[in-house]
Each structure stands twice: as structure tokens, then as C-alpha cells.
Amino acid sequence: MATLSRPYAKLGGLESAGGSASPSPIARMRGWLAAWLPAIPLLLLVSTCLIAPVLVLIWQSFTSMGETGLSLDLWFKVLGQHANQDAILTSLVLAASCATVTLIIGAPLSWMISRMLRGSRAFWLGLLNVAANFGGIGLAFAYMATIGSVGMLTLIVQGLGINFEAPREGSLPALLMAYEYTNVPLFVLLTIPAMAILRDDWWEAAQTAAATRLVFWRRIGGPILAPFLAAGWLLIFTWTLGIYGIAYGLAGQSGATAVHLITLQIGSALQSDVLLGPGRAAILAVVLMAFATTSLVLYRIILRRAMRWL
Amino acid sequence: MAVDAARDGVRSRAPARERLRAGGRISRAARYLFFGAVLGYFCIPMAAVLIYSFATRWTANVLPDGYTLDWWQATVSNPRIQSAFSTSMALATLTAFIDIAVVVPAAYWSRVRNARIRHVIEVAAAVPFALPYVVIAFGLMQFSGVVAPQFQGTFVLLVAGHAAIAFPFVYWAVDGAMAAAGIERLSETAEACGASPMQIVRLVVIPNISSGLVTGGLLSFAASFGEFAMAQIIGRGLDTVPLWSAEMIRSYSDTAGSYNRLAVVTLLTFAVLFVLSAVVVYWNRGQTVRLLPGAGASDEGGRR
The missing domain is CATH 1.10.3720.10 (MetI-like)
Structure with missing residues (x-):
């Protein structure tokens, strides 16, 4: 509140409420309006298109099949189905392995780019920025054109006389490879600022104390960077859980033989099943929401701990 | 793996103390390999799509059977x-x-x-x-x-x-x-x-x-x-x-x-x-x- 410019602060009903007489309702209303009016269009947009939809989904998942009153029937039914259990498990496994691979490739990449000279740094940041924005169906197609069954790399390797079979387009390894195309750049771009925290002086100081590189990374570098890397892992995990476009492009076409993912199940429940579809999709959406919220909360906690070093 | 990351470094000018980002010859080679692989991973799919857009038929050989501008035009x-x-x-x-x-x-x-x-x-x-x-x-x-x-x-x-x-x-x-x-x-x-x-x-x-x-x-x-x-x-x-x-x-x-x-x-x-x-x-x-x-x-x- 210290930043309030004085003339406005005097007008505002909210901030200057400590007046002698309690203001009339109209004056109060005016004060409220003065405090919130410019934000109202945004708040309207956000409440109708983000908050309300989320609440409607949660509500719908508990009011099953047109019955009145709350019930968990549909929850048991949906979560009891093998395909849905499979989808939840596969999504979690895929997200966790994607995030781990991203961490293994992204952490060194991020560290090295953060220590580059300006020119090459700009080149890599630009490249990663473009790759991070590429996704969806286009990326699914690029994957198929590269190592699909008749993709370029597949043909090259086979042309060398090696008996090589590309992973099926709807399989987990294929999804993982395609997902990494956007995950690694996102991870690097998110963690690069944290890499600047580790100062070069500390390594010199550690050397003066006769520390080896290994000791330095285990005692100083690792512990300082770990929370940021963990936070990056969690974000990639969350985002991977929710990827739909790439999965639809790659796995969608093989139909029943493809992997089950939560997002794909939501999409197909909407398209196939008019009567039960929305309820079923709502439950899967709430499950997805629960995972995402949990990991976002964890992410915030971890980041707050990491802040100690700033 | 963060350790490997540190070993790969950028440009050592052999100062009195070893620098954090400095690396030996082997780690430099490893670094080039790593960056090359990453670069390839990001660029090859784009190249494949580009070639695909000019290809007549491309299902058997390493490169397409022929090239055409028809797809772009169409x-x-x-x-x-x-x-x-x-x-x-x-x-x-x-x-x-x-x-x-x-x-x-x-x-x-x-x-x-x-x-x-x-x-x-x-x-x-x-x-x-x-x-x-x-x-x-x-x-x-x-x-x-x-x-x-x-x-x-x-x-x-x-x-x-x-x-x-x-x-x-x-x-x-x-x-x-x-x-x-x-x-x-x-x-x-x-x-x-x-x-x-x-x-x-x-x-x-x-x-x-x-x-x-x-x-x-x-x-x-x-x-x-x-x-x-x-x-x-x-x-x-x-x-x-x-x-x-x-x-x-x-x-x-x-x-x-x-x-x-x-x-x-x-x-x-x-x-x-x-x-x-x-x-x-x-x-x-x-x-x-x-x-x-x-x-x-x-x-x-x-x-x-």
C-alpha cells in the first residue's frame, strides 16, 4: 500500500476506511468501484472462462447421471474401469519418465548455456525458444516424418542395412521422444536464471580449501541448484500430464491399440459417448486437476525453499 | 550428471586456478558431441518436414524419389x-x-x-x-x-x-x-x-x-x-x-x-x-x- 499515489488513496473507500464516520452505502459502493473498476473486464473474463468452468466440472463429477444430490457412484464406476485405471497409470508413468529424461538432458544443457559467451548463448536461447513454441499436431507430424514407420531417420538407418524398426507411433517411447522436443527447451529456459545463482567465486573458494570438482558439486553446487531443478521437474511433470495435441496426433490414429492417456480418454469420452460421456470426462478431468494442483503446490513450496540463496 | 556438466566447460585460458567452466580435451569433445546431438534433435525433424513438403513419393529410399513444387502450389x-x-x-x-x-x-x-x-x-x-x-x-x-x-x-x-x-x-x-x-x-x-x-x-x-x-x-x-x-x-x-x-x-x-x-x-x-x-x-x-x-x-x- 505504500506505493499508492496520494490523491487516489484519499478517494478509495477500501484503503482509507479509517475515517471518523462510517461511510454511507453509496459512498462505499463508489469506493469499491473506484478500487476495482479497471480490473472488472479481466475479472469477468477470468471468472466466466476459467474459474466457473473448473467449478462446474467439479460439481458435475459428483452429481451423476442426472440424479439429484451428490453421489460418488460415477466415481466408483469410472475409476473401476480398466481402461481408465490404465490411462491414469500410463499418464503418470509417462509424465514422470518424461520429466526425468528432461532433467537429465536439460540440466547440463542449461548449465552450459548459462556459462556461454553472449553470441552462442543468444543462438541457443533463440533455438530453444522456437522449439518450445512448436507443438501439437505439427510436432506429431514432424515426429512421424522423422522416425515414423517411413520417416527419414528410419529410412536412413534401414538404408545402411540395419534391421531397425521404429517405435510404433502410439507407443510410449514414441510419445516420450516427441514430448521432449518441447519439454527440454521449456526446462532449460526455466532453469537458466537459477544457474546464475551459482557464483564462480564459490568454486575458487572451494579450490582454496582443496576441494575437488566432485566435492564442490556434491557439497555446494548440487544442494543449491537441486531445489530449482526439482521445481523444473515438477513443472514438466505437470505439463506433460496435460499434453493433448501431440498425443492425439501420434496415438489417436491407431485407435484401440494406442496407449491410454487421461487427456485422450477425456477427448474420446466427449466424442463417443453422448449420455455418459460428459460425466465420465468430468471425473477424469477432476483427477487430472488434482494431480496438477498437487504438483503446483509442491512446486511453490520447493521454490520458496530455494529462495534462501537469493 | 551435473558433475559431467561441470567438467564440460567453455574456453579455458589456463589461468592460475582451474576455472569452474574449464575442461580438458576429452570433456571438450564430449561437450561438442552433446551439443551436436541436441542440435540434431531439434533440427532434423524440421529438415524432414521440409524435404517432405517437396517430395513426390518417399516411402522406400533414404531420399525421396523426386522433388516437386506441386504441394506448395496446391x-x-x-x-x-x-x-x-x-x-x-x-x-x-x-x-x-x-x-x-x-x-x-x-x-x-x-x-x-x-x-x-x-x-x-x-x-x-x-x-x-x-x-x-x-x-x-x-x-x-x-x-x-x-x-x-x-x-x-x-x-x-x-x-x-x-x-x-x-x-x-x-x-x-x-x-x-x-x-x-x-x-x-x-x-x-x-x-x-x-x-x-x-x-x-x-x-x-x-x-x-x-x-x-x-x-x-x-x-x-x-x-x-x-x-x-x-x-x-x-x-x-x-x-x-x-x-x-x-x-x-x-x-x-x-x-x-x-x-x-x-x-x-x-x-x-x-x-x-x-x-x-x-x-x-x-x-x-x-x-x-x-x-x-x-x-x-x-x-x-x-x-x-
């Missing part, structure tokens, strides 16, 4: 693709302008007047940040079915949905620009000089946050242009570029050349995104980091 002159592109362009442009129009006043007011607005916005921004677009789109479909069924499947609803999921990009960019410009002091000064609130916004705020406006606008444009889940769920009956691409990728009939046309459209989409990213990077020389979806949250950890 795709660019195809009325359906043209209309998909213009729909997507209109969608993305509207999304960007609506977001700027609603975010700038709110962000400005939260800085000069009512700090509570910030808390509300930050909670709202966490929704598209964390929740998958499929979930939001599905919720929006259900909600609009209850409140305003006549809007279902329309362009208007899709614009609103895109504006809602893309608004954090604009907010983070604009808010960052406002912080950098010190907008509170500027507007206080303008007030002291007797400027009206409208004058302040027009003559002081907007000129000082132009980089944030450009960045936020382009990012929300890009987010909307490539968005697929929401377009598919609430934009039935519309024809955007991602929806067209999804139809093509599913109708596997390579002989009809649908994959070649898809290659052309993918490249065109990529070109649009590339130009947008290039402008963003150029505009914010070296500060790409702040612009990412994580920026709001990672600001706490990342701002230096």
Missing part, C-alpha cells in the same frame, strides 16, 4: 486451407488484442491503486498455468452449455476461451514492463502535473510499457494460433489450422498427398511461430527467460 491455393489460415489469424489477433485491452488497465490499477487486484490475478493465472487446456476447454463447454448454449461451437466462445488461457502471458509481460519502468512513480508525477487518468494511461503508461505490450501480444497470439485442444472441444464446426492438421494426420492416405500438404502447412505454421519468437527475442535482447509460461511463478526464484 496447398497455398487451396481455399479450405486459406480459410483455415484466415480463421486462425483472426482468432489469434483478436485474442491478443482482447488480452491487452483487459490486462493493461487491471495491471496498472493493481500497481497504482489496489494491490488486492494482484492477488486475484495471480490466483487466476495459476489456472491455465497448471491445468491442461483440455480440462479448461471441457469445463468451458459444460459451463456454456448451462449458461449460454447458443454460443456453443461459435467463434465468439473460442475467442473468449483463448483470451482466458493466454492472458497470463500478457499479464506477466505487461506487469514486468511496468515494474521495469517504475510505473507508480511515473504516474504519480503525471498526476502531480495535472494529467487525467486517461491521459496518464495514453501518454505515460502505454509508451513506457511498449516492449511488454509487444511481447505479451505476440506470446498470446502464438498461444492461440497453435492451440488445438480447446479448438477441438469448443470450436466444433470451425476450421482452424491445427484442426485441419489433425484431420489430415488422421486420414492416413499418403498416396493422396495429404501428408505432403500437411508438411507444407506445418512449415507455414512453424514460420509464423518462428517470426513471432524472433521478434520477441529481438525486442527483449537476451531476456527471453522472463517471458515463459513459468515466468510468473519462477519470477520469485529467477529474477535477478
Whole structure:
């Protein structure tokens, strides 16, 4: 509140409420309006298109099949189905392995780019920025054109006389490879600022104390960077859980033989099943929401701990 | 693996003490290998798509059997693709302008007047940040079915949905620009000089946050242009570029050349995104980091 410019602060009903007489309702209303009016269009947009939809989904998942009153029937039914259990498990496994691979490739990449000279740094940041924005169906197609069954790399390797079979387009390894195309750049771009925290002086100081590189990374570098890397892992995990476009492009076409993912199940429940579809999709959406919220909360906690070093 | 990372370094000039980023000859080779692999991973798929868009038939040999410009010609002159592109362009442009129009006043007011607005916005921004677009789109479909069924499947609803999921990009960019410009002091000064609130916004705020406006606008444009889940769920009956691409990728009939046309459209989409990213990077020389979806949250950890 210290930043309030004085003339406005005097007008505002909210901030200057400590007046002698309690203001009339109209004056109060005016004060409220003065405090919130410019934000109202945004708040309207956000409440109708983000908050309300989320609440409607949660509500719908508990009011099953047109019955009145709350019930968990549909929850048991949906979560009891093998395909849905499979989808939840596969999504979690895929997200966790994607995030781990991203961490293994992204952490060194991020560290090295953060220590580059300006020119090459700009080149890599630009490249990663473009790759991070590429996704969806286009990326699914690029994957198929590269190592699909008749993709370029597949043909090259086979042309060398090696008996090589590309992973099926709807399989987990294929999804993982395609997902990494956007995950690694996102991870690097998110963690690069944290890499600047580790100062070069500390390594010199550690050397003066006769520390080896290994000791330095285990005692100083690792512990300082770990929370940021963990936070990056969690974000990639969350985002991977929710990827739909790439999965639809790659796995969608093989139909029943493809992997089950939560997002794909939501999409197909909407398209196939008019009567039960929305309820079923709502439950899967709430499950997805629960995972995402949990990991976002964890992410915030971890980041707050990491802040100690700033 | 962080240890290996440290061993690979950049440019040792053999100083008295070993530098953290310095590395030996072996680790330098390993580093080149690593960067080469990463570069290949990012560039080869694009090359494959590029070649695909010029290929006549490409199913047996390492390189296509022949090359042709027909796909480009046919795709660019195809009325359906043209209309998909213009729909997507209109969608993305509207999304960007609506977001700027609603975010700038709110962000400005939260800085000069009512700090509570910030808390509300930050909670709202966490929704598209964390929740998958499929979930939001599905919720929006259900909600609009209850409140305003006549809007279902329309362009208007899709614009609103895109504006809602893309608004954090604009907010983070604009808010960052406002912080950098010190907008509170500027507007206080303008007030002291007797400027009206409208004058302040027009003559002081907007000129000082132009980089944030450009960045936020382009990012929300890009987010909307490539968005697929929401377009598919609430934009039935519309024809955007991602929806067209999804139809093509599913109708596997390579002989009809649908994959070649898809290659052309993918490249065109990529070109649009590339130009947008290039402008963003150029505009914010070296500060790409702040612009990412994580920026709001990672600001706490990342701002230096």
C-alpha cells in the first residue's frame, strides 16, 4: 500500500476506511468501484472462462447421471474401469519418465548455456525458444516424418542395412521422444536464471580449501541448484500430464491399440459417448486437476525453499 | 550428471586456478558431441518436414524419389486451407488484442491503486498455468452449455476461451514492463502535473510499457494460433489450422498427398511461430527467460 499515489488513496473507500464516520452505502459502493473498476473486464473474463468452468466440472463429477444430490457412484464406476485405471497409470508413468529424461538432458544443457559467451548463448536461447513454441499436431507430424514407420531417420538407418524398426507411433517411447522436443527447451529456459545463482567465486573458494570438482558439486553446487531443478521437474511433470495435441496426433490414429492417456480418454469420452460421456470426462478431468494442483503446490513450496540463496 | 556438466566447460585460458567452466580435451569433445546431438534433435525433424513438403513419393529410399513444387502450389491455393489460415489469424489477433485491452488497465490499477487486484490475478493465472487446456476447454463447454448454449461451437466462445488461457502471458509481460519502468512513480508525477487518468494511461503508461505490450501480444497470439485442444472441444464446426492438421494426420492416405500438404502447412505454421519468437527475442535482447509460461511463478526464484 505504500506505493499508492496520494490523491487516489484519499478517494478509495477500501484503503482509507479509517475515517471518523462510517461511510454511507453509496459512498462505499463508489469506493469499491473506484478500487476495482479497471480490473472488472479481466475479472469477468477470468471468472466466466476459467474459474466457473473448473467449478462446474467439479460439481458435475459428483452429481451423476442426472440424479439429484451428490453421489460418488460415477466415481466408483469410472475409476473401476480398466481402461481408465490404465490411462491414469500410463499418464503418470509417462509424465514422470518424461520429466526425468528432461532433467537429465536439460540440466547440463542449461548449465552450459548459462556459462556461454553472449553470441552462442543468444543462438541457443533463440533455438530453444522456437522449439518450445512448436507443438501439437505439427510436432506429431514432424515426429512421424522423422522416425515414423517411413520417416527419414528410419529410412536412413534401414538404408545402411540395419534391421531397425521404429517405435510404433502410439507407443510410449514414441510419445516420450516427441514430448521432449518441447519439454527440454521449456526446462532449460526455466532453469537458466537459477544457474546464475551459482557464483564462480564459490568454486575458487572451494579450490582454496582443496576441494575437488566432485566435492564442490556434491557439497555446494548440487544442494543449491537441486531445489530449482526439482521445481523444473515438477513443472514438466505437470505439463506433460496435460499434453493433448501431440498425443492425439501420434496415438489417436491407431485407435484401440494406442496407449491410454487421461487427456485422450477425456477427448474420446466427449466424442463417443453422448449420455455418459460428459460425466465420465468430468471425473477424469477432476483427477487430472488434482494431480496438477498437487504438483503446483509442491512446486511453490520447493521454490520458496530455494529462495534462501537469493 | 551435473558433475559431467561441470567438467564440460567453455574456453579455458589456463589461468592460475582451474576455472569452474574449464575442461580438458576429452570433456571438450564430449561437450561438442552433446551439443551436436541436441542440435540434431531439434533440427532434423524440421529438415524432414521440409524435404517432405517437396517430395513426390518417399516411402522406400533414404531420399525421396523426386522433388516437386506441386504441394506448395496446391496447398497455398487451396481455399479450405486459406480459410483455415484466415480463421486462425483472426482468432489469434483478436485474442491478443482482447488480452491487452483487459490486462493493461487491471495491471496498472493493481500497481497504482489496489494491490488486492494482484492477488486475484495471480490466483487466476495459476489456472491455465497448471491445468491442461483440455480440462479448461471441457469445463468451458459444460459451463456454456448451462449458461449460454447458443454460443456453443461459435467463434465468439473460442475467442473468449483463448483470451482466458493466454492472458497470463500478457499479464506477466505487461506487469514486468511496468515494474521495469517504475510505473507508480511515473504516474504519480503525471498526476502531480495535472494529467487525467486517461491521459496518464495514453501518454505515460502505454509508451513506457511498449516492449511488454509487444511481447505479451505476440506470446498470446502464438498461444492461440497453435492451440488445438480447446479448438477441438469448443470450436466444433470451425476450421482452424491445427484442426485441419489433425484431420489430415488422421486420414492416413499418403498416396493422396495429404501428408505432403500437411508438411507444407506445418512449415507455414512453424514460420509464423518462428517470426513471432524472433521478434520477441529481438525486442527483449537476451531476456527471453522472463517471458515463459513459468515466468510468473519462477519470477520469485529467477529474477535477478
